[in-house]
Amino acid sequence: MAITNHERVGRALELLKKGLAPFIEREIRTISEEEAKRLVEKLSADERLATGKPLAEWDAAALLKLMWEGWNAAFKKTLGYAERSIVSELREVRKRWAHQETFSGDDAYRALDSVERLLTAVSAPEAAEVAKMKRQLLRQQFDEEVRGERRRVGGSLVEAVATGALTPWRDIISPHPDVASGRYQEAEFAADLWQVYLGEGSDEYRDPVAFFRRTYLTDSLRTLLVRAAERLAGTGGDPVVQLQTNFGGGKTHSLLALYHLFSGAAPNELPGVEELLAEAGVEKLPEVHRVVLVGNRLSPGNPTKKPDGTEVHTLWGELAWQLGHAKGGAKEARKAFDRIRADDERATNPGDRLRELLRDYGPCLILIDEWVAYARQLHDGADLPGGSFETQFTFAQALTESAKAVPQCLVVVSLPASEGASSPHAQAEDVEVGGLRGREALERLRNVIGRVESSWRPASAEESFEIVRRRLFDSLADPAAFKARDVTARAFAELYRRNRGDFPSECGEADYERRIKAAYPIHPEIFDRLYTDWSTLLKFQRTRGVLRLMAAVIHCLWERGDKSPLILPSTIPLDEPRVQFELTRYLPDNWAPVIEKDVDGPNSLPVRLDGEASNLGKYAASRRVARTIFLGSAPIQKAAHQGIEDRRVHLGCVMPGEPVAVFGDALRRLAGDATYLYQDGNRYWYTTQPTVAKLADDRAEQLLREPEKVAKEIENRVRREVRQAGDFARVHPFPQSSADIPDDPDARLVVLGISSPHAKGEESPALAAARQILETRGNAPRIYRNALVFLAPDRSQLQDLDAAVRRYLAWDSILRDKDALDLSPFQVRNAEERRRGEEATVDARLPEVYRWALVPVQGSPEEPVTWTEIPLxxxxxxxxxxxxxxxRQELLLxxxxxxxxxxxxxxxxLWRGDHVEVRQLVEDFARYVYLPRLKSPAVLAAAVSDGVGQLTWENDGFAYAAAYDEGAGRYQGLKAGTQVRVTEDDQGLVVKPDVARRQLAAEGMQTVTTPTGPAKGGGRQPEGPGRAPEEKKPRRPKRFHGSVVLNTTRAGRDASQVAEEIVAHLVGLPGAEVTVTLEIEAVIPDGAPENVVRTVTENAVTLKFRSAGFEEE
Structure with a gap:
């Protein structure tokens, strides 16, 4: 029956309780009785589940709290910082479980993993049961993901584009069946010496033939096996070998190779072993008695009971029992153990009896793994069945010296590598070593074993490629397959050589082609990133981590029918849950939202970009670029130089036949739009923290709820833009009402606000606003209607302008808040570039929005006023x-x-009788829409001068008179056919040519002298047919002056009111020169303090006061 994740976590906590209690009880006894009593009493009082119970019956929550509270006193020496972090994490897990919170698959797996790690650290046997639960959970998760889903070529899934000239990797080489089908389990890649000793585990580790078939014999492993064969055959070799590598460096795999080499299997059945024996000069291996001691599977505090009832307390007791059992079964095991039984029961060093034991039960092979994990649990006193801390190293010295003295005896010990505090592997070492006691144990074991040990080195990077390739893929056998592989390698090498500037320099070397062949079908860049960058992460166990990841990748690509010529970083399917899990499990932060949004998946940004641009979509370029950047940057978040260069991005993406420029374009688009992708020069990286671009997006989104800020920015920009009035006497942007537009004869452009947009052919808000302004000024009818033209925004373009302005304001606000946001110099530079870009976009879109000129037109006095829409x-x-x-369209002259x-x-x-006043014509042209629209009255005055000066004035022009004398019935100062200076406020008359000709003929003259001015009573005639006469306008005042005292507490407001109500009206008059002077006089009875004097004086200079100063009297 299936169980829930909550139930699964509950079972793990029960096992944790069972495994931790003996360890805690043992460690508590190492501190002072008073301190121990205080801790237990305090926890008993605080924890309901611990009240009145012995330690062994405490709940997991109480045990974990006791470990946390008593860490420095009781547990610091035995366990390290890594275990302390696990204790803290498991306390939170226990709390969530108790509150009935749900556990996702990932949450449950992490909880089980942490429980297993803590139990393993204290050598609790319950760790194996939790590991089994963990594997079952993974299998259940993955089965659910792939059940019923058959992936085919194409569909919605991305595959790299095959060029057609290169054979897909799947047609050249095949994965092992368990990898292709996805039947492998995580544990299959974890070599476990103790499981193999017990006859458990998968065949590839348990069966010698299967083990050597899938094992690549590196130079160091070959040397180790050769020297071991020589030693146990009695022809040479070293008695003690120390295997020392970083976490996950292949120590256990090497121990397994030794274990199987001397398993008794025929050498000719073990691939590669015959050659090894030939190199060692050994024709036949002797029967070897093997001993396996794994420190985290043997507890110094809990004696081991054997099937025959023998109770073993110490490592030397276990060694003796296994030696005897290997030679003759249980009876011989008891006999061998009895030789050192007393030392085992008293936990004392067996001394010379150990040498005798090794001699009598030789040839023998003793394999010791995780010795530090065992030794760190021992105390200074001999209060544990496994002995004291000091005795352990006495035993180690006795063992190594005995092995040296006994022929055909080999001791192989694996120890964690030593790393400095600054080493990227220092944390990984802490996982294996533990706390202060663990480090002390490691150092002392090194000193003891180092006296007789033989050097050994782990696999090189190139050898690691072959280890992984051999474990995941069948071997190439067909000559045609080798040829196809070589063609692929040559094509990639040629691509890199022809485009040296687009790829890292080492790719253009001849050796890189050899690396492609060696790693085939996996591109060397994947191995470089995994072994160089990912291996620095805590828990990433180098070869094991690479195997787990690549097995998931290959299984997914195999099912999807991937037809790429190589498996590149860009083809790693991060949208596949199993692959994503294998990568993110090692990363400290939550990367799932980052991948889902910015890297891979059906709704991710790269998929959207590929869908929007066909040139990118053809190659899935954005998605492939994002995958490559993630693989290269996610594990090195705290590196001095974050991210990977664009050339290395190209290396992870581009295949022969594909244009590099397409991927460069995808990279630029991603950098501009992604939330979690950072860029500094030519380096790119993902982080779990949103970029400043994300902050800008959020602020731009916030401005949707503050449209007034956007409108104000648009208005400010338009106001600056229309300071150049062009052919208009004045431009009036964004009037609040029709009263804001003066009513005078000069042509004016009215710019309507974004709340009054226009759409062609519609009765738009812009037309309604323009019509109201045209008809009225405030509550009164507008007189000079032919002086107005309107500029309106395009409704369809407003949304784009609004978005651009919001983005500009967002970036601008980020720069203003750069100190509060604690932006780095890189982020400031990036923000400045983005602000400039958005500002350029706003400047470009502003004229696209304000593109409609709305012009009132009227064909004749009898016709209605209509509107002409002119696109600009x-x-x-x-x-x-x-x-x-x-x-150009003669709508403004x-x-x-x-x-x-x-x-x-x-x-x-327009005649009023036989003549018409110049001033009246100015009025007519500014009033009546059916007349041509003039820029200003000066245009009309110039037209009058031109008409009078025409030589053909009788037919094409007219005459000019200074005034009309009604009593005499004649025009004074009549002129025609000569130049006359006429101004826009001229009081003269335009006279009909036939009337002027009769008067001139009667007076016997053709021209008249320059008029001296109108006669009294002249200059007023009826307006014309059907029009009532208008009274003559009074002379206009030409100067204004005024002064007012402002309230000092609200001087700004009062000054603004004066500017609006007085100055604005005067400035609006044609040709007006208005000067506004602000005078300040202050009497200070007590005198002005120095700081005020300094501030006022500096501000006066800044504000360009003509004169300012303080006086003492």
């Missing part, structure tokens, strides 16, 4: 662009000829 283009300023467009003025006078007609 060009790079000029907004007002300049409108003015030029209207000028910057000049008017006299002939055209004559046509308008006759067509409408």
């Amino acid at each position: 283009q060009g790079s000029e300023g907004l007002a300049v662009r409108v003015g030029r467009k209207l000028a 910057t000049s008017l000829g006299g002939v055209r003025l004559r046509m308008a006078l006759d067509r409408v007609p």
